[in-house]
Amino acid sequence: MIGAMASSFRDDAKGEARPDQAERGSQEGARDGARERAREGVRGSAPDTAGGRAGGGARDGAGEGARRAAGDGARPGGPRPAVAALPPYVPGARPDPGQRLWKLSSNENPYPPLPSVLEAVARAAESLNRYPDMYATDVAAALAAHAGVDASCLVVGNGSVAVLAHLLSAYVEAGRGDEVVFAWRSFEAYPIAVDIAGGRQVRVPLLPDGRHDLPAMLAAITPRTRMVLVCSPNNPTGPTVARREFEAFLAAVPPHVLVVFDEAYLEFVAEPTAWSPAGPTPEPRAPARGEADEADCDEAVGGLPATLARRPNLVILRTLSKAYGLAGLRVGYCVAVPEVAAAVRAVATPFGVTGVSQEAALASLAAPAQEELWARVSALIAERERVTGALREQGWSLPDTQANFVWFPLGEAAAEAAAEARAAGILVRPFAGEGIRVSIGEPEAGDALLNLAARWRRTPPRPGTIEA
Ligand SMILES: Cc1ncc(COP(=O)(O)O)c(C=O)c1O
Numbered sequence: 001m002i003g004a005m006a007s008s009f010r011d012d013a014k015g016e017a018r019p020d021q022a023e024r025g026s027q028e029g030a031r032d033g034a035r036e037r038a039r040e041g042v043r044g045s046a047p048d049t050a051g052g053r054a055g056g057g058a059r060d061g062a063g064e065g066a067r068r069a070a071g072d073g074a075r076p077g078g079p080r081p082a083v084a085a086l087p088p089y090v091p092g093a094r095p096d097p098g099q100r101l102w103k104l105s106s107n108e109n110p111y112p113p114l115p116s117v118l119e120a121v122a123r124a125a126e127s128l129n130r131y132p133d134m135y136a137t138d139v140a141a142a143l144a145a146h147a148g149v150d151a152s153c154l155v156v157g158n159g160s161v162a163v164l165a166h167l168l169s170a171y172v173e174a175g176r177g178d179e180v181v182f183a184w185r186s187f188e189a190y191p192i193a194v195d196i197a198g199g200r201q202v203r204v205p206l207l208p209d210g211r212h213d214l215p216a217m218l219a220a221i222t223p224r225t226r227m228v229l230v231c232s233p234n235n236p237t238g239p240t241v242a243r244r245e246f247e248a249f250l251a252a253v254p255p256h257v258l259v260v261f262d263e264a265y266l267e268f269v270a271e272p273t274a275w276s277p278a279g280p281t282p283e284p285r286a287p288a289r290g291e292a293d294e295a296d297c298d299e300a301v302g303g304l305p306a307t308l309a310r311r312p313n314l315v316i317l318r319t320l321s322k323a324y325g326l327a328g329l330r331v332g333y334c335v336a337v338p339e340v341a342a343a344v345r346a347v348a349t350p351f352g353v354t355g356v357s358q359e360a361a362l363a364s365l366a367a368p369a370q371e372e373l374w375a376r377v378s379a380l381i382a383e384r385e386r387v388t389g390a391l392r393e394q395g396w397s398l399p400d401t402q403a404n405f406v407w408f409p410l411g412e413a414a415a416e417a418a419a420e421a422r423a424a425g426i427l428v429r430p431f432a433g434e435g436i437r438v439s440i441g442e443p444e445a446g447d448a449l450l451n452l453a454a455r456w457r458r459t460p461p462r463p464g465t466i467e468a
Contacts (some may be wrong), residue, residue, distance in 0.1 A: 082174075082195050082196070082198060083196070085195070086192055086195055086196065087191060087192060087195075093105045093418075093422070093427045093428075093429070094427070095427065100425070101422070101425050101426065101427050102425060102426045102427065102441055102442070102444070102445035102448055102449075103427050103439075103441070104405075104426055104427060104428055104438045104439040104440075104441050104445055104449070105427040105428055105429045105437075105439065106327070106429070106439065107235065107265075107322060107403070107404055107405050107437075107439045108321075108322075108325075108327050108439065109322060109323065109324070109325035109327070109376070109380070109404075110380075110439075110441040110442050110445070111325055111376050112325075113325060113326075113360075114325075114363070114364070114369050114372055114373070116363050116366070116368065116369050117326075117360050117363045117364055117369065119363070120359040120360055120362065120363035121329075121356050121359065121360050123359065124355050124356040124358070124359035124360070125356060127355055128355070128356075130355065131351050131355075132351055132353060132354055132355035132357075132358055133355070133358060134350060134351055135155075135156070135345065136156040136331075136353045136358050136361075137151075138358065138362055139156050139331070139333075139353070139358050139361045139362055139365075140154045140155070140156050140333070142361075142362060142365045143156065143333055143361075143365065144335075146365065147304050147316075147335055148303045148304055148305060149304050149305050149308070149335055150305075150338070152338040152341060152342075153308065153335050153336060153337065153338055153341050154333055154334070154335055154341060155333060155334050155336075155341050155344045155345050155348065156331065156332070156333045156353055156358075156361075157331075157332050157333065157334075157344075157348060157349075157352055157353065158330045158331075158332070158349065158352040158353055158357075159319065159321065159330040159331065159332045160262070160264060160317050160318060160319040160321070160332025160333065160334070161189050161193070161332065162330070162332065162348075162349070162352060163317060163332050163333060163334045163344065163348075164189070164190075164193055164229075164260065164262070164317060165193050165196065165197070166344045166347050166348045166349075167227070167258070167260060167315060167317075167334065167340075167344055168180070168193055168194060168196075168197035168199060168227070169197055169347045170343040170344055170346065170347045171226050171227060171258055171343070172194070172197040172198060172199040172226050172227065173198070173226075174197065174198020174199070175198055177200060177224050178198075178199045178200065178224060178225075178226045179199065179200045179201075179202045179222060179224045179225045179226065180194045180197075180199045180200070180201060180202065180225070180226060180227045180228070180229065181202040181204060181217055181220045181221060181225055181227070181228045181229070182194075182201070182202070182203065182204070182217075182228065182229035182230075182231075183203075183204050183205075183206050183212045183213070183217065183229075183230070183231065183234065184203035184204065184205060184206065185206060185236065185237070185431065185434060186206075186229070186231045186234055186235065186236075187231050187234075187235045187262065187264075190229055190231075191203075199226065199227075200224075202220050202225070204216045204217045204220050206234070206237060209239065209399055209400070210234065210237030210238060210239050210399030210400075210407060210409075211234070211237075211239045211241070211399075212230060212231075212232070212234065212241055214230075214241070214245050214246065214248075214249045217230075217249070218249060218252055218253065221253065221254065221257060225254075225257050226257065226258065227257065227258045227259075227260060228253065228257060228258070228259050228260065229260045229262060230246070230249075230259060230260065230261050230262065231262045231264075232246075232261065232262070232263060232274065232275065232276075233265045233268070233269060233274075233401065233402045233403035234403075235264065235265070235403065235405070235437075236405065236407050236429065236431065236435075236437035237399045237401070237407045238399050238400065238401025238402060238403045238405060238406065238407050239399050239400050239401065239402065240269055240271060240273075240274035240275070240402045241261075241274065241275050242273050242274065242275060243273055243274065243275040245275075246275040247275070250311050250314065253313065255312070255313050256313070257313060258313050258314075258315055258340070259311070259313055259314050259315065260315045260317055260334075261277070261314060261315065261316050261317065262317045263276065263316060263317065263318050264317070264318065264319045264321070264322055265322055265323075265402070265403035265404060266318060266323075267322070267323035267374075267377050268322070268323065268377065268380065268381055268384070268402060268403050268404050269402045269403075270381050270385075270402065271400075271402050274402060277303070277304045277307040277308075277314070277316055277335075304316070304335060308335070308336070308337050312337040312340075314336070315334050315335070315336040315340060316334060316335040316336070317332070317333075317334050318332065318333055318334070318335070319331070319332040319333075320332065320361055320364060322404060323373065323376075323377050323404075324361075324364050324373060325373070325376070326357070326360055326361065326364060329354070329356065329357040329360050329361075330353070330354075330357060331353060331357050331358075331360070331361045380404055380440055383440050383441075383443060383446055384401065384404065384406075384440045386443075386446065387406065387440060387446045387449065387450065388401065388406060390450050391406070391450070391453055394450075394453055394454050394457050395457055396408075396453065396457070404439055404440045405437050405438060405439045405440060406437070406438050406440070406449075407435055407436075407437050408435050408436050408437075408438065408453075409434065409435040410434075410435045410436060410460075410461065411433065411434065411435065411463070412433055412463035412464070413460065413461040413462065413463040414430045414431055414432055414433060414434055414435050414436050415430055415432055415463075415466055416461040416462055416463060416464075416465050416466055417430065417436050417456070417461040418430035418436055419466055420452070420456075420461055421436070421438075421449075421452060424448060424451070424452045425448055426438070426445065426448050426449060426452065
């Protein structure tokens with residue numbers, strides 16, 4: 001059974017360390033007619049010189065203003081130039097109606113919702129006429145208890161991508177040259193979120209094996225840096241950030257710089273050397289997770305409260321979209337010291353997390369659901385190990401993924417590979433000129449991927465045969 005389709009995001013920029021806006025290009029998503037029209041509309045109405053930035057109103061004469069007042073259909077002024085320049089933010093590929101394809105394009109959980117979660121959703125739907133609890137108080141308390149922190153440290157939002165947007169909006173001042181450092185390629189929402197907040201992107205290329213280059217990220221920090229985003233496991237390449245390396249990084253980052261540690265795929269990590277603030281075996285713990293020597297884990301000793309006490313500039317970002325399978329209900333959260341959490345709460349969309357989502361989250365965090373969920377996470381980890389092991393046997397040398405996806409760095413053949421995958425019944429996520437990301441799903445989907453990958457060993461996808 002293929003799970004619900006979640007949105008995913010992309011942009012076409014090449015990775016390099018520069019405080020810059022994202023480059024744009026056209027890929028799979030850019031061909032979407034409706035979005036393209038919407039983008040044209042944005043471009044068409046946006047002034048293209050600094051002098052014109054006051055928007056349509058600055059060009060209006062009194063007559064124009066009067067015509068508008070009369071409501072004769074005159075167009076409103078353009079949006080901020082940063083909005084006109086945003087790279088596209090599009091949903092992942094989805095099957096056409098009636099088509100049976102394995103949807104491995106958005107890193108979703110392939111399992112259907114738990115019966116206890118569906119019951120909670122149905123119950124909550126009876127109160128749809130009411131606003132939800134503004135701060136998702138019960139969910140925040142349950143998540144705080146899981147993380148071992150006070151509820152004042154926790155903010156729940158409409159997906160972790162919204163929480164990240166709120167963090168940026170609270171800490172990045174538009175037009176001041178505030179910089180946000182992140183690895184590239186990483187989660188495609190980062191450049192978009194930074195641009196929307198009015199920050200300046202500073203992209204630091206990943207190492208050839210798909211890991212973060214933390215020394216280079218440290219070197220990219222300047223007096224203008226407000227925030228550093230670290231994604232572990234990294235989307236789309238898959239490796240985690242190692243404990244020793246991240247501890248050295250945290251110790252060296254100036255205290256005024258927020259370090260946002262995005263752990264969207266935390267629960268799939270089986271490698272004991274990965275850094276996580278909850279210690280070598282982060283909570284909630286997947287049964288398959290490996291053990292590590294506690295003594296080898298200075299920052300993690302004492303769990304999250306001790307880590308935050310030592311590093312008050314650290315923010316942990318997590319989601320219920322992946323391991324918890326709630327992508328369609330949009331629940332994410334951050335854990336931070338109370339003053340940072342309060343700033344995020346202050347800028348958050350009021351009533352941003354629906355009552356249905358809150359009840360589903362609570363049902364997912366209840367003890368019986370936890371057991372079922374961790375059994376599923378264990379099965380997905382086992383499936384990942386099966387698929388990656390078989391790929392290695394086929395001769396592939398891929399980044400060491402600890403997430404629920406695999407990265408094929410196919411370079412210029414990415415678009416052709418995605419088209420061939422679709423023809424073979426699999427939807428994947430192409431990144432033009434770089435590679436494809438394939439989610440771990442049902443074992444049958446894994447088999448289909450392995451057949452395709454074996455074929456590619458014999459006949460690699462040929463770049464240039466379709467328009468990227
Ligand atoms: C690294 C990373 N962070 C955050 C998110 C967003 O998750 P959410 O569904 O909670 O907005 C994703 C989703 O793909 C992701 O890959």
